[in-house]
Amino acid sequence: MTIYYEDDGLTHRLNELENDIKGTMRIEDLKMMQGQPDAQEKVVEIIPLMDKIGPHFRKDAPQILKYLQSHEPHQIVETLNKDGEIFINKLKLTSDYITTKKEIVSSTGEKVEILHSDDLNVVVEIVV
Structure with a gap:
């Protein structure tokens, strides 16, 4: 401490x-x-909001889930913050479709x- x-x-x-x-x-x-x-907040997990992804993307929902699970959470959030959206095989995803889990990390990690x-x-x- x-x-x-x-x-x-x-x-x-x-x-x-x-x-x-x-x-x-x-x-x-x-x-x-x-x-x-010297501590920073770090995104450690992307949680897809299936109640929004499912109805909107229907059959393409598995592609979106695969993308969210296979990419670094902080990179996804960084892109969303910068551009307001990400494209996954021409499907536009905004921050409305996800939530994040964050942790505070010290300078030592x-x-x-x-x-x-x-x-x-x-x-x-x-x-x-």
Whole structure:
């Protein structure tokens, strides 16, 4: 777990609380650093909306499913965000036909959860 903070005044206070935080969270490894976490949201799965794909594309629905399953989710979303559509064998697919599953990934590639407190100006990054 890593605690990020902006205020220099928190450095001393957080260091005083380090053992309490470790004990409460039942963790051994706790890092505290000034700044913000280097984490990004990443699309990890494309979920086809069959209630829309089936009626609209009918017999071509299997082609669309095969395409969605065989291509990288982040590339599909990137194309949809840039162009607003993708063509699969001349079939136009928009973001209306899919939903996405996203995860937050740290700079090391690990999946993390981010907790943010506006009151304290503190961000907690937990590797899951």
